[in-house]
Amino acid sequence: MMPAHQPAYDPVEVAALQPAAVDAARDDAVSAIAAAGSLDELKQVRLGHAGDRSPLALANREIGALPPQARKDAGARVGRARADVAAALAARSAELEVAVEEQLLVDEVVDVTTVAAGSTGARHPLTTLQERIGDVFVAMGWEVVEGPEVEAEWLNFDALNLGPDHPARSMQDTFFLDPPEAHIVLRTQTSPVQVRTLLARHPPVYVVAPGRVFRTDEPDATHSPVFHQVEGLVVDRGITMGHLKGSLDHFARSMFGDHVDTRFRPSYFPFTEPSAEVDLRCFVCLGRTPAVESCRTCKGEAWIEWGGCGVVNPRVLVACGVDPDEFTGFAFGMGIDRTLMFRHGVSDMRDMAEGDVRFTRAFGVEV
Amino acid sequence: MRAPVSWIRAHADLPEGQTPQQLAARLTALGLKLEAITSPGADLTGPLVVGRVLSLDREEHTNGKTISWCRVDVGPEHNLAAPSKDEPGRGIVCGAHNFGVGDLVVVALPGVVLPGGLAISARKTYGHVSDGMICSAAELGLGDDHEGIIVLDAAEAEPGTDAAAPLLLRDDVIEFEINPDRAYALSVRGIARDAALGAGRPFRDPADIAIEPGAGESYPVRVDEVAGCDVFVTRSVTGLDPAAPTPRWLARRLQLAGMRPITLAVDVTNYVMLELGQPIHGYDRDRLRGPVVVRSARPGETLRTLDGVERRLDPEDLLITDDRGPIGLAGVMGGQDTEITAGSCAVVIEAAHFSPTTVARTARRHGLGSEASKRFERGVDPRLQRAAAQRVADLLVRLGGGRIEAGETIVGEPAAPAVIALAADLSARVTGIAIGASAAIAALRAVGCTVEESHPLQVTPPSWRMDLTDPYDLVEEVARVVGYDSVPSVLPSAPPGRGLTASQRLRRRVGRGLAGAGFTEVVAYPFVGGSDLDGLGLLGDDPRRRAVRVANPLSEREPLLHTTLAPALLKVLARNAGRGFDDSALSLLTRVFLPGSGPLPPAPILPVDRAPSAAELGALDAALPDQPHHLALVVSGQAGADRTPAWSAALAAVRDVARLLGVPAGVAADARAPWHPGRCARITVDGIEAKDTVVGHAGELHPRVCRHFGVPARTAYAEVDLDALASRAPDVVPGPAISAFPVAKTDLALVVDERVPAGAVESALRAGAGDLLESIRLFDVYRGHPVPAAHKSLAFALRVRAPDRTLTDDEVAVVRDTAAAAARAAVGAELRG
Numbered sequence A: 001m002m003p004a005h006q007p008a009y010d011p012v013e014v015a016a017l018q019p020a021a022v023d024a025a026r027d028d029a030v031s032a033i034a035a036a037g038s039l040d041e042l043k044q045v046r047l048g049h050a051g052d053r054s055p056l057a058l059a060n061r062e063i064g065a066l067p068p069q070a071r072k073d074a075g076a077r078v079g080r081a082r083a084d085v086a087a088a089l090a091a092r093s094a095e096l097e098v099a100v101e102e103q104l105l106v107d108e109v110v111d112v113t114t115v116a117a118g119s120t121g122a123r124h125p126l127t128t129l130q131e132r133i134g135d136v137f138v139a140m141g142w143e144v145v146e147g148p149e150v151e152a153e154w155l156n157f158d159a160l161n162l163g164p165d166h167p168a169r170s171m172q173d174t175f176f177l178d179p180p181e182a183h184i185v186l187r188t189q190t191s192p193v194q195v196r197t198l199l200a201r202h203p204p205v206y207v208v209a210p211g212r213v214f215r216t217d218e219p220d221a222t223h224s225p226v227f228h229q230v231e232g233l234v235v236d237r238g239i240t241m242g243h244l245k246g247s248l249d250h251f252a253r254s255m256f257g258d259h260v261d262t263r264f265r266p267s268y269f270p271f272t273e274p275s276a277e278v279d280l281r282c283f284v285c286l287g288r289t290p291a292v293e294s295c296r297t298c299k300g301e302a303w304i305e306w307g308g309c310g311v312v313n314p315r316v317l318v319a320c321g322v323d324p325d326e327f328t329g330f331a332f333g334m335g336i337d338r339t340l341m342f343r344h345g346v347s348d349m350r351d352m353a354e355g356d357v358r359f360t361r362a363f364g365v366e367v
Numbered sequence B: 001m002r003a004p005v006s007w008i009r010a011h012a013d014l015p016e017g018q019t020p021q022q023l024a025a026r027l028t029a030l031g032l033k034l035e036a037i038t039s040p041g042a043d044l045t046g047p048l049v050v051g052r053v054l055s056l057d058r059e060e061h062t063n064g065k066t067i068s069w070c071r072v073d074v075g076p077e078h079n080l081a082a083p084s085k086d087e088p089g090r091g092i093v094c095g096a097h098n099f100g101v102g103d104l105v106v107v108a109l110p111g112v113v114l115p116g117g118l119a120i121s122a123r124k125t126y127g128h129v130s131d132g133m134i135c136s137a138a139e140l141g142l143g144d145d146h147e148g149i150i151v152l153d154a155a156e157a158e159p160g161t162d163a164a165a166p167l168l169l170r171d172d173v174i175e176f177e178i179n180p181d182r183a184y185a186l187s188v189r190g191i192a193r194d195a196a197l198g199a200g201r202p203f204r205d206p207a208d209i210a211i212e213p214g215a216g217e218s219y220p221v222r223v224d225e226v227a228g229c230d231v232f233v234t235r236s237v238t239g240l241d242p243a244a245p246t247p248r249w250l251a252r253r254l255q256l257a258g259m260r261p262i263t264l265a266v267d268v269t270n271y272v273m274l275e276l277g278q279p280i281h282g283y284d285r286d287r288l289r290g291p292v293v294v295r296s297a298r299p300g301e302t303l304r305t306l307d308g309v310e311r312r313l314d315p316e317d318l319l320i321t322d323d324r325g326p327i328g329l330a331g332v333m334g335g336q337d338t339e340i341t342a343g344s345c346a347v348v349i350e351a352a353h354f355s356p357t358t359v360a361r362t363a364r365r366h367g368l369g370s371e372a373s374k375r376f377e378r379g380v381d382p383r384l385q386r387a388a389a390q391r392v393a394d395l396l397v398r399l400g401g402g403r404i405e406a407g408e409t410i411v412g413e414p415a416a417p418a419v420i421a422l423a424a425d426l427s428a429r430v431t432g433i434a435i436g437a438s439a440a441i442a443a444l445r446a447v448g449c450t451v452e453e454s455h456p457l458q459v460t461p462p463s464w465r466m467d468l469t470d471p472y473d474l475v476e477e478v479a480r481v482v483g484y485d486s487v488p489s490v491l492p493s494a495p496p497g498r499g500l501t502a503s504q505r506l507r508r509r510v511g512r513g514l515a516g517a518g519f520t521e522v523v524a525y526p527f528v529g530g531s532d533l534d535g536l537g538l539l540g541d542d543p544r545r546r547a548v549r550v551a552n553p554l555s556e557r558e559p560l561l562h563t564t565l566a567p568a569l570l571k572v573l574a575r576n577a578g579r580g581f582d583d584s585a586l587s588l589l590t591r592v593f594l595p596g597s598g599p600l601p602p603a604p605i606l607p608v609d610r611a612p613s614a615a616e617l618g619a620l621d622a623a624l625p626d627q628p629h630h631l632a633l634v635v636s637g638q639a640g641a642d643r644t645p646a647w648s649a650a651l652a653a654v655r656d657v658a659r660l661l662g663v664p665a666g667v668a669a670d671a672r673a674p675w676h677p678g679r680c681a682r683i684t685v686d687g688i689e690a691k692d693t694v695v696g697h698a699g700e701l702h703p704r705v706c707r708h709f710g711v712p713a714r715t716a717y718a719e720v721d722l723d724a725l726a727s728r729a730p731d732v733v734p735g736p737a738i739s740a741f742p743v744a745k746t747d748l749a750l751v752v753d754e755r756v757p758a759g760a761v762e763s764a765l766r767a768g769a770g771d772l773l774e775s776i777r778l779f780d781v782y783r784g785h786p787v788p789a790a791h792k793s794l795a796f797a798l799r800v801r802a803p804d805r806t807l808t809d810d811e812v813a814v815v816r817d818t819a820a821a822a823a824r825a826a827v828g829a830e831l832r833g
């Protein structure tokens, strides 16, 4: 239906709504968008071709001036053109944003090889080895016990069946506190902890006692006046040397691998009877030929001397208030420093004791 | 104890093919521990033969030396045809002159390599071709006798035969480490007994000899000190030829066992000691004055022992005396006045049994361990003395041409060994090996016990096993005969355990935390000296000066046990710095020893036939110093992270440790040695009784302390009583209530006098802010315009949050204002602009 009244007609304005003009404006806009090389350029293009003063915006404003019958077509034409321009802008903007980020990533490249390792600390292997040994026995239900390092002579010697004339009690071997008549020593073994344990709790007792001990040895490659031991003690009904062997075999396997076991040789300790020395099957060569012949860990012996052990002497049980007719027990003791030496190939005891940071750091936080 | 295998074999019928290694392994399995096997003579190879000197020309040479140009018959196999009318043989140049034509000598022919690697070849010397070498004992490794060459007895060998055999050159020697309970194995007799036991072959007891004393007494003896000497036997041999040499076989055995041959009479006594284990003392009878008396020393007595040392005697020393006074330390060493010399013709043989304790004490008192004392201390067979004296006498007669005087003096009698009641199944119950009663009885009999098969078994140990006193001792004998290899491997089942203790877990946590924070753990000895405490600047009344003292320290300069870990850790740091590690962060976690203010009471020596009472145990513990675990940290050089000063790194590390333990720790300025008086913080925890118990200190060391210990300047040190800190750690950590409401952040800048510690401002703010304060953090310290002189501006960031609502701006402002007001009230802090 034609309008009843024909308004004033402006040929210029009407020309802007001609299909050719609208298409041209759209095409100009699209090509300018495509040509924009950066987000800043695109912003300018947006102002010129999609802003309030852009040809298409101006054309849109003229639609109202058209006769009503022409408005629909012109409106659709301009709307399509403006939508095309908006889409082109969005697409180009996304493209340019990706490009900017890509460039940023290129610009932000770093030299990863300049980063030094952090100066993390380390724990002393004698500490971590004691903890690891403790864990082996805790896993079997045993407990880890400790006691004083400055100890009463009676607990360090007499209670362990080392009588007053035992050579180990001389000042040649043992540090006595002044005056010696006060009967206080630097413990020469962790065994007094076992006595204290038996005096403090009733059997069954299953404990290990790791710790520091003292003897009057001048320091050299294989001696130190201060060193570390771990002793084990079990007192229960029906305990035999076989239980001792089983516990040590398990200990050996936990520390040195599944194929390792132990061997007993008769020996003598005042606090055990029968007594044995424990050898560890060499965990490097397993005693197999030909590896054993050139093995530096066991020096071709196939076995490594590891410690001492035995059935708790009934005299010790009596001094600890345990009825030897009802209970039997076993005890063992190993040098932790020595174990560290052969397990990790350390050749000089002084390296362990001097505190050189390189020694500790080599071990990290576990052994 | 070193034993030649040939000597062992002389008393044990060992299998022909058994190698020394097999023998040693067998004996080790029986409890005689192998120390080393050596094969003397094995390093000599090639034709070493007996030669007879056919002719000998002495030639004097221009260099002043006289040599002997000899022609030697070395047997048809080795002789060369003579160039002239001479008999077949070899021409050899020799520098020694202690032999003549017709003598049998030892010739190393070309091809021999001597011990030490010298290869013998025909060589031109002194104008002759010397076709071999005539050997001395030293050249063959038979001792250090360089005095001339060896001359063999005519009866010993034929020219051309192997010389190694008559010289007893080659043997294998097993060295054993003998445990204290196996005193019997300090003799060939004991070793051979176990060797035969191990091989299941017969043993021939060298003590099983005919004792024929004849009638009457020998040299008179009186024992006054019966407790120290239960048996004393003497025999006499007279008419000895002082020039009689020690035969080669006896000298060689002594030598292989590690003793030096001296004279025949001395060598025989040593030989019998090695063979039987019974120490023998021989006296020159012509030098004894009156009867021998065994008694304790009297005050002021002295004795010059065989080693030439004049010894002041102790009243507890057991002596051998005659009319002149002491002539020997019983069982330890004889005196010089009566010793057998090269000229002695008459010998009194002493074979006695002394108390192990007496001998051990005397030997220790005089620092005089001898082969005799070693045996008496561990226990000599108390029924061996007569046989041993007979054996010595027999050998002296046979080798020295003497004769045994009739008569034997025997004073005392050994106590009969106690009978041990042994349950027949005890061995099985203790060892876990299935050992029947008959097997146990057989094993006990095999080691020499007499067993009466009753219930329980009545077991009498043999006289040489003084160590067998308890049923468990017999179990060990049964076990070693059956074999320790038979012990089964059975895991015992422990009752359920409770894992590590809280203290053990906390120490592990601290160790890991410090390692993660960059600290390297070290260990150190606990010994310090007074100069270390001086170096720390500890004043005379400082409790850390009260240290326990070691009576016999390794170093007289470090006789004390440390009361602070500073000397130990600073010395380790100095050592590391000296090795190029200036930038170190070290940790040391160990005990200190604190005797407290008063003197410690002595510890009792309690009986061992029962458990001590609670009071007795208390007396033991009361005698001990406190031994808490301390943790010490040291930071030097650039080790502080991110260029923070070392002192603040050390302090932060201590606070981190407290946080790891879940213990709130306070920090306040303090002045204390060994720290810089203006850079020392004390660490406090809520006390159990009093508030703010001090558990440690941290800060920069005093410059003088750094110089004294040789550590880098500005080294920081911290030490805390870890046990005290850990005792405050919560058993159970309470779970937090998490507020989901938003946090409000507000900053406060406060101007305070320069001397006011930031910590005091923070405490006041914290107290004023109340429960809504979630956290507070000092983030800036500013000095300068417009802050007045001698003042500083501290900027704190506060986070405020309520558990149940979103705080309004007004509420936040109230928190801020009350906090500021509290700071003003407490330390005069003014809000800045």
Ligand SMILES: [Zn+2]
Pocket: A282, A283, A284, A285, A286, A287, A292, A295, A296, A297, A298, A299, A300, A301, A302
């Ligand atoms: Zn090996």
